Amino acid sequence: MTDTTKLSPFAARVFAIVKRIPPGRVTTYGRIARAAGAGRSARMVGWLLHHSPPDVAAVAHRVVNRNGELTGGWAWGHPAIMRGLLEAEGVRFVAEYQVDLAAHLWEPPLLTEAQDDQDASLS
Structure with missing residues (x-):
């Protein structure tokens, strides 16, 4: 835990x-990295999710790899x-451990530092 x-x-x-x-939607490590301002940091997103606080860990199952595969499943x-x-x-x-990205992909909006500060004040 972080x-x-x-x-x-x-x-x-x-x-x-x-x-x-x-709920009912997924996104990818890479899309999260881009939305957070570091487009080439998909692996860092995975590392952060592995060490995330409980409120994030509770929904981290909604993050898959770029092909829709459940790489974080372990x-x-x-x-x-x-x-x-x-x-x-x-x-x-669409396969045993691959989600139907065409049906369930959620594209995260770019998150600015101002939005991040606002989210922190709501917590």
Whole structure:
């Protein structure tokens, strides 16, 4: 778990974006990185999610790789658990551990530091 009082601005933006992913939708590590202002940092997004606070971890199952595959599934013990969480929200799959991105992709808006500050004041 991460001490949220010591987050970098990038980490704070990543966590704010992930918390906005609607139920029944997914987005990718790369899309989150771009929206948070660091387009080539998809792996850093994955690392941050692995070390995220409980409120972010509770919805991190909605983040998949660029092909819709459940690459973060081992954080829950097995990708089947991540799949179950997504199916419970109505997400359809095109393969055993690959979501139907055409039907469920959510494109995060660019998150500015001003929006990030506003989100922090609401917490």
